[in-house]
Structures are given as C-alpha cells and as structure tokens.
Amino acid sequence: MGIVVQKFGGTSLADSEKIKNVARAVIKEKENGNNVITIVSAMGHTTDFLIKLSEEVSNVPSAREMDMLLSTGEQVSASLLAMAIEEMGHPAISLNAWQVGIETEPEYSNARIIDIKTERLNKHLEEGKIIIITGFQGIANGDITTLGRGGSDTSAVAVAVAVKANRCDIYTDVEGVYTSDPRIVPNALPLKEISYEEMFELAHVGANVLHPRSVETAREFEMPMRVRSSFKLDNLGTLIIGVDKMEVTKPVTGVARDNSQVRVVICDVEDKPGNASKLFNLLAANNLSVDMIIQSYARSSNNTNDIAFTIASENLNRFKAHEEEIKSILNLSNIFIDENISKISIVGSGMIDRPGIAAGMFQSLAKAGINIKMIATSEIKISCLVDREDSEKAVVELCRHFELDGLEVAEVRGNLPSDVL
Amino acid sequence: MGIVVQKFGGTSLADSEKIKNVARAVIKEKENGNNVITIVSAMGHTTDFLIKLSEEVSNVPSAREMDMLLSTGEQVSASLLAMAIEEMGHPAISLNAWQVGIETEPEYSNARIIDIKTERLNKHLEEGKIIIITGFQGIANGDITTLGRGGSDTSAVAVAVAVKANRCDIYTDVEGVYTSDPRIVPNALPLKEISYEEMFELAHVGANVLHPRSVETAREFEMPMRVRSSFKLDNLGTLIIGVDKMEVTKPVTGVARDNSQVRVVICDVEDKPGNASKLFNLLAANNLSVDMIIQSYARSSNNTNDIAFTIASENLNRFKAHEEEIKSILNLSNIFIDENISKISIVGSGMIDRPGIAAGMFQSLAKAGINIKMIATSEIKISCLVDREDSEKAVVELCRHFELDGLEVAEVRGNLPSDVL
Numbered sequence: 014m015g016i017v018v019q020k021f022g023g024t025s026l027a028d029s030e031k032i033k034n035v036a037r038a039v040i041k042e043k044e045n046g047n048n049v050i051t052i053v054s055a056m057g058h059t060t061d062f063l064i065k066l067s068e069e070v071s072n073v074p075s076a077r078e079m080d081m082l083l084s085t086g087e088q089v090s091a092s093l094l095a096m097a098i099e100e101m102g103h104p105a106i107s108l109n110a111w112q113v114g115i116e117t118e119p120e121y122s123n124a125r126i127i128d129i130k131t132e133r134l135n136k137h138l139e140e141g142k143i144i145i146i147t148g149f150q151g152i153a154n155g156d157i158t159t160l161g162r163g164g165s166d167t168s169a170v171a172v173a174v175a176v177k178a179n180r181c182d183i184y185t186d187v188e189g190v191y192t193s194d195p196r197i198v199p200n201a202l203p204l205k206e207i208s209y210e211e212m213f214e215l216a217h218v219g220a221n222v223l224h225p226r227s228v229e230t231a232r233e234f235e236m237p238m239r240v241r242s243s244f245k246l247d248n249l250g251t252l253i254i255g256v257d258k259m260e261v262t263k264p265v266t267g268v269a270r271d272n273s274q275v276r277v278v279i280c281d282v283e284d285k286p287g288n289a290s291k292l293f294n295l296l297a298a299n300n301l302s303v304d305m306i307i308q309s310y311a312r313s314s315n316n317t318n319d320i321a322f323t324i325a326s327e328n329l330n331r332f333k334a335h336e337e338e339i340k341s342i343l344n345l346s347n348i349f350i351d352e353n354i355s356k357i358s359i360v361g362s363g364m365i366d367r368p369g370i371a372a373g374m375f376q377s378l379a380k381a382g383i384n385i386k387m388i389a390t391s392e393i394k395i396s397c398l399v400d401r402e403d404s405e406k407a408v409v410e411l412c413r414h415f416e417l418d419g420l421e422v423a424e425v426r427g428n429l430p431s432d433v434l
Numbered sequence: 435m436g437i438v439v440q441k442f443g444g445t446s447l448a449d450s451e452k453i454k455n456v457a458r459a460v461i462k463e464k465e466n467g468n469n470v471i472t473i474v475s476a477m478g479h480t481t482d483f484l485i486k487l488s489e490e491v492s493n494v495p496s497a498r499e500m501d502m503l504l505s506t507g508e509q510v511s512a513s514l515l516a517m518a519i520e521e522m523g524h525p526a527i528s529l530n531a532w533q534v535g536i537e538t539e540p541e542y543s544n545a546r547i548i549d550i551k552t553e554r555l556n557k558h559l560e561e562g563k564i565i566i567i568t569g570f571q572g573i574a575n576g577d578i579t580t581l582g583r584g585g586s587d588t589s590a591v592a593v594a595v596a597v598k599a600n601r602c603d604i605y606t607d608v609e610g611v612y613t614s615d616p617r618i619v620p621n622a623l624p625l626k627e628i629s630y631e632e633m634f635e636l637a638h639v640g641a642n643v644l645h646p647r648s649v650e651t652a653r654e655f656e657m658p659m660r661v662r663s664s665f666k667l668d669n670l671g672t673l674i675i676g677v678d679k680m681e682v683t684k685p686v687t688g689v690a691r692d693n694s695q696v697r698v699v700i701c702d703v704e705d706k707p708g709n710a711s712k713l714f715n716l717l718a719a720n721n722l723s724v725d726m727i728i729q730s731y732a733r734s735s736n737n738t739n740d741i742a743f744t745i746a747s748e749n750l751n752r753f754k755a756h757e758e759e760i761k762s763i764l765n766l767s768n769i770f771i772d773e774n775i776s777k778i779s780i781v782g783s784g785m786i787d788r789p790g791i792a793a794g795m796f797q798s799l800a801k802a803g804i805n806i807k808m809i810a811t812s813e814i815k816i817s818c819l820v821d822r823e824d825s826e827k828a829v830v831e832l833c834r835h836f837e838l839d840g841l842e843v844a845e846v847r848g849n850l851p852s853d854v855l
Contacts, residue, residue, distance in 0.1 A: 029490035036491075063510065069450035070457075071517040078520070081528050082513035085506035089484065092502035096492040099499070107502050111532055112576055133576070155533055155554070 020169035025243040027057030036097035055086025076121030087147035117151035124158035129175035166227035184243035189251035192417035208256035265361040265415035355404035377414040441590035446664040448478030457518035476507025497542030508568035538572035545579035550596035587648035605664035610672035613838035629677035686782035686836040776825035798835040
C-alpha cells in the first residue's frame with residue numbers, strides 16, 4: 014500500500030462546510046487504496062486575524078512569540094479536519110509539529126526543515142489511521158518555529174520525502190499550474206506537466222501557486238508533486254516532475270508577471286574598484302535583498318557607471334532610510350526610484366541550448382512597442398523589466414509568440430511509475 | 435527572590451486592551467521584587483467559539499481531538515500576553531504544556547496533573563524573564579490533554595507547588611471570595627481569609643470562584659492562594675490558607691446556593707438487602723453522579739422505603755433514558771422528579787465541635803416559613819434542599835442569622851510568613 018501526502022490550503026478550509034468537503038477528498042484518496050497523510054494550513058483568514066491581534070498589543074512583536082501565536086491556526090484546522098473525517102467513519106488523528114517531530118533550524122518566522130521523524134507517522138499508518146499534520150510549523154530547541162507564508166507546501170513535500178510517499182498533492186483553488194495568469198490571458202490553460210526547474214523559476218517570479226522551497230525540496234528528492242483543485246476532485250491538475258521524465262518539452266512553458274518590485278537607478282557612480290561592493294554590502298547589511306542588477310559600462314566621457322537594481326516594494330521604505338548614507342558613501346547627488354515597473358519572465362527547460370528564445374522575446378516585445386528597461390537571464394528563465402502599464406500587453410504578446418494561449422498540452426507519457434499517476 | 439504564580443481568567447483577557455491591563459498587573463508584581471510565572475486561560479469566548487466549530491463538523495467529536503482543538507485558545511492568549519509584556523520593556527516568554535512538561539494522566543477532557551518539570555521554568559526565571567504558561571492543559575504519552583473547565587486554576591496551583599512559590603494569586607472579575615452571592619445579598623462582603631477546607635466546600639456547592647481541584651491541591655501542599663480582582667490591583671482580595679493559620683474562625687464563613695441539581699424520589703422500594711445497591715450501581719455504571727442521598731426508615735405498614743437523591747440537571751435526560759430499567763429492577767410504578775429545587779449550604783471550619791449550628795440553620799429556615807426537603811452534612815458543611823422559589827430568601831435569612839451580611843471581617847493576623855502577604 015502506497016502513501017499519498019496531500020496539502021490543503023486555507024481557502025479550502027475556510028469554514029466548516031469546506032472542511033467537510035476536504036474530509037471527503039481525503040477519504041476518497043484513502044478509498045483509492047492509499048495510506049493518506051494530509052497537511053493543513055490555517056482556516057481562511059485566521060492568520061491575518063492573529064497578526065491583527067498581535068499588532069494591537071505590540072508594535073514590534075518578537076518573532077518567537079509570533080510563531081507561538083500563528084502556529085495555533087493550523088492546530089485548529091487539523092483537529093477539526095480529523096473530527097470531520099472520524100464523523101464520516103474513518104479513523105483519523107491530528108498531529109502538530111512536536112508530536113510528529115518536525116525539526117527545523119533555530120530560526121523564527123522563516124525556518125527550514127532539517128529533519129522529520131517517522132516513527133509516530135508509521136505507527137498510526139499501520140493502525141489504518143488517516144493522519145492530519147499541521148503545516149507551516151516545526152520545532153527547534155523546544156520552541157515552535159514557522160516556515161514563512163506558504164510554508165505548508167514545504168511541510169507537505171518534506172513529509173512526503175520522509176515517509177517515502179508515492180507523490181505529494183497540493184490542493185488549491187485553481188486547477189493546476191497555468192501557462193500564464195488566466196486573469197490576463199483568459200484562454201491560458203493548466204499544464205498537464207511541468208519540470209521542477211520550471212516550476213521553481215515560476216514560483217519565484219510571481220506565479221503564487223507554490224512555495225518555492227517546496228519545489229526545491231521536491232526536485233532534490235525527486236518527489237512527484239501534483240497541483241490540483243480541491244473543488245474538482247476528478248481533475249488531476251498539473252504534475253511536477255524531473256525534466257528527464259518529461260516526454261515533450263516546449264521551449265517556453267510559462268509566462269509570469271511580478272508587480273512586487275521597484276527599480277532603483279544610481280547614476281554617475283565613479284568607476285573605481287570597490288564602489289559596487291560598498292553599495293551592495295550596505296544593502297545586504299540592512300537585509301535588503303536585491304533581485305536584478307545591471308551595471309552599465311563606464312562611459313569614456315566622465316569615467317562613471319550607472320547601476321540599476323530592483324528591490325521588493327515592501328522594502329522601499331527601509332531602503333529610503335539608507336538613501337542619504339548611500340549618497341554620501343558613493344559621492345552621489347541623485348538616486349532615482351521607479352515604482353511603476355513589472356518584471357515579465359518566460360520560463361522553460363526547453364530553452365537550454367536552443368538559440369533564439371531571448372531574441373524572440375525581445376523582438377516580440379519590440380513589435381508591440383514595449384520598451385525593455387532591464388534584462389536578466391538564468392539557464393531556463395529570461396526576465397525583462399517593463400513599464401507596469403505595458404505589462405499585460407507583454408504577457409499576452411509573449412503567450413501568443415510562444416504559443417502558450419489556448420495551448421493543447423501534450424498528454425503525460427514517458428517513464429513515470431504508474432502509482433504516481 | 436521569591437516566586438509568585440498568578441492566574442488570569444478569560445474575562446480578564448477578553449481583548450487586546452484587557453491583555454495590556456493584565457500585562458501591567460504582571461509587571462507590577464515583578465517590580466515588587468518577585469519572580470513571576472503567569473498562567474492564562476483562553477481569551478473571552480474563544481473556547482465557546484471553538485466548541486461551536488467542532489459541533490459544526492461532528493456530532494460526537496472525539497475527546498482527543500477536542501483537547502487538541504481547545505488547547506490552542508490558551509496558546510493564543512499566552513503569546514499575546516508575552517508580546518504585551520515585552521512591548522512594555524520586560525523580557526517575557528510564553529510556554530505551552532509540552533514546553534514546560536506538564537504531565538497528566540492519559541485522560542482527555544478532564545485529566546489530572548501528575549508531574550510538572552521545573553528545569554525550563556527555573557532557567558527562564560534565572561534569565562530574569564517573566565514566564566507565561568498556557569493553563570488548562572497538559573500532555574500524556576505525546577498527546578495534548580485538558581483539565582476540564584476552570585482547570586487553569588489547578589494549573590496555577592500545581593505550577594506554584596512545583597516551583598515552590600510563595601503564593602498563588604487567582605485574578606478574577608470579582609474582589610475575592612464573598613460570604614454569599616452579592617447578587618442575592620447585596621451587602622455581602624469579600625472575606626479577608628478563608629480556610630482551604632471551607633473554600634473547597636464552597637467551590638463544590640456553587641460558589642463558582644475556583645476550580646475545586648485547585649483548592650484540593652493547594653490544601654495538600656499548603657500553598658497559600660489569593661483570590662483577587664484583576665481590575666482593582668491594590669485590593670488584596672481573599673487569602674486562602676490552612677485553618678491552623680487562621681486567627682479567628684467564625685462558625686460559618688459562607689452561604690452558597692446551587693441551582694444545578696434536580697431531586698429524584700423513588701417511593702415504595704421493597705425493604706430488602708441489595709435494593710439500594712442495585713439502584714446506585716445502575717446509576718454509577720451509567721456515569722450518573724449522585725450528590726445527596728436520603729433513605730427513609732422502612733414503614734411498618736407495608737415494609738417499603740422511600741429513596742431520594744439529587745443528580746446534576748445536565749444529566750437528567752440521561753437519567754430518564756434509564757427510568758424504565760430502574761422501575762423494572764426495583765418493581766416500582768413511579769419515579770418522581772422535582773426540578774424546582776435549590777441546595778443551600780452553610781460552610782465553616784468553626785462549626786466543628788460547636789453544637790447548635792445545624793439547629794440554628796433549621797430554625798432560621800423554619801422561622802422564614804421555608805420547608806426543608808433534604809438535609810446532608812459533612813464536618814464543615816450543612817446543606818438543605820429547598821424549593822427554588824424559597825432559595826433567595828433562605829440565603830438572606832442564613833446570612834442574617836450567621837452574621838455574614840455587612841460582615842466586618844477580622845484582619846489577617848497570626849503566624850503567616852511575611853512574604854505571603
């Protein structure tokens with residue numbers, strides 16, 4: 014008997030009727046003949062409600078106490094789901110992080126899982142029980158830690174790896190991973206399959222389907238994942254697997270838009286060694302993550318560089334607090350900030366060793382009259398910064414160019430073990 | 435430096451403003467020069483809200499999952515209180531039952547504490563931290579247990595005993611333990627002191643100030659307790675101590691009314707050995723607790739007894755389900771149930787070896803024209819069953835007779851260690 018690990022998010026668990034619906038989905042998998050372990054997030058807006066309470070009692074609540082507070086949300090949904098499953102006649106048991114033994118680094122708010130004990134899980138599975146585990150949380154040195162927003166996805170994959178599950182199903186309110194945002198490209202379709210690498214890049218550039226760390230973990234341990242709808246149980250959604258197991262790889266799998274960044278342009282930085290390093294060291298020391306970076310060639314006329322980079326919009330105020338310091342260190346008069354930008358990315362394992370993909374992207378944007386402000390590339394991703402007002406048009410154009418609209422995706426074939434499907 | 439353990443109930447923690455108020459009370463005790471450990475209940479109506487959720491997903495939720503669910507309430511209030519205290523500049527840390535190591539019997543819903551580890555508590559106290567502990571809960575065999583409604587009082591006393599605290603303060607929304615219910619006897623006063631034994635009897639007969647098990651534990655380990663107001667911090671409330679440490683003992687300390695019972699009268703039970711035992715065995719086998727019991731002498735005329743007893747109103751439906759069985763076992767035609775009764779009790783360590791107290795009670799009720807339906811006595815308590823419509827008058831009369839109205843209670847004197855006060 015194989016093991017299937019499932020994860021249900023807060024939207025799927027928002028009220029008692031939805032919890033009963035999830036209970037039916039869990040039981041369906043059990044009745045398919047699998048042992049089932051289900052990871053749950055907190056119900057609906059519980060986490061937001063708890064954060065609001067913390068803000069009422071403290072301006073700067075400690076991360077340790079926030080984790081203590083927020084971890085209750087998953088415990089509520091886990092016990093309610095266990096009750097609902099038992100009410101439907103199947104033995105079930107809810108377990109939180111310390112009961113399972115989900116050990117993380119001793120970090121609060123954004124810990125990484127380092128070990129998951131399997132003794133208790135195996136014992137309850139042997140007893141024939143459906144196990145419900147609180148997602149999003151772990152323990153470290155006797156304290157409760159959390160994995161960061163969306164961390165339940167990572168809990169699910171880590172548990173799946175620990176118990177050697179056949180696969181890990183992430184149930185959401187969408188039908189799978191789409192070629193692009195259906196709100197922008199109405200005829201975008203859910204993909205039947207996508208590689209870990211592609212999904213990882215998409216997760217990072219604004220396709221908010223999965224927690225990036227969950228995809229990273231699944232890739233590392235070759236755990237097949239499915240992204241599927243908790244409201245359409247017969248729909249298998251999107252399978253995420255190793256690129257070597259995919260039969261057909263199109264050059265570009267998805268187009269994503271990320272509106273969460275702002276561009277900072279620093280002009281006329283004197284071109285001498287150490288200036289860029291001073292700048293980025295200062296940003297790093299203040300925990301300001303930088304995404305795209307461009308440094309232009311030194312101009313012959315005055316021997317200065319322009320440096321442009323992007324940071325998360327939510328960090329803009331913190332950046333501004335250091336603006337004067339940066340000016341004085343680099344001897345500048347002006348820093349330009351552009352908030353009306355979007356990052357448009359195309360992702361695809363198939364672009365490796367296939368020339369012309371980048372050229373096709375730039376040409377397609379140019380033909381649509383869209384100006385590219387910055388470019389960054391990785392092996393399987395090309396990102397362009399454009400004006401936010403051009404961003405929807407850019408996504409539509411790129412979907413058209415790379416044939417991702419109304420896409421008839423290839424059927425899943427190849428050398429997958431049959432129990433994954 | 436001594437240790438003071440405090441407990442705050444849900445009413446005192448109902449919203450963020452009240453949590454901040456409690457934070458100030460905790461800090462006040464710390465600034466008095468004591469190490470402080472604070473036990474908290476769930477905020478306001480959280481427990482009721484969680485029970486409602488459980489009822490929506492299950493008709494008969496398992497006790498294990500209920501404890502898993504309900505224990506989150508205290509974790510929320512504990513972490514919020516720790517945040518509020520830290521915001522006011524004092525280091526604090528919240529701990530739940532597994533983090534402390536509060537071990538209970540392996541019972542759900544109504545477990546008894548069997549051990550409390552002190553390593554982590556002592557460590558954090560040495561670090562100068564105020565410790566906030568989730569009340570009401572424990573662990574057994576890696577599962578979460580709860581101590582029953584009001585169990586946070588018992589958590590507090592048990593922690594106080596474990597860390598050898600100077601005293602245990604139970605903060606409530608009243609100013610202490612009253613001679614009688616102020617809603618009935620408007621000039622009833624809070625007592626300055628009361629013995630464990632008296633408090634234990636009062637807690638059992640409807641004075642809903644303290645969880646009876648907390649008083650039992652405090653008596654066993656001679657832990658001084660205070661019942662005091664979380665809204666009037668300068669008021670020391672009522673001290674609960676050993677009777678040997680009380681300077682003045684009045685014969686009667688308090689009058690309590692209990693409206694939560696119904697009387698069952700079974701007439702014409704044949705007077706032969708084993709009949710009473712059959713009846714009460716059947717009740718016990720069905721988990722129906724009986725409080726007062728009277729068996730009248732066999733009447734010479736027909737050689738039968740009348741048996742009367744009281745059970746909790748909330749168990750009446752379960753009792754009725756067994757009515758026919760009882761009739762057939764005892765060969766009866768009728769069982770009479772009287773729901774309109776109240777149990778009126780007078781309690782006082784001073785009644786031991788002091789004759790005339792019971793007589794005074796009966797005479798006082800008789801003079802007021804109140805009929806007594808049943809009588810039960812213990813060493814320091816006399817209870818009479820009366821018609822519910824007479825119950826307020828009975829309380830008022832007994833307070834007048836035993837001089838408990840407008841009582842000028844004696845100042846606390848005697849051989850108490852000064853650090854208790």
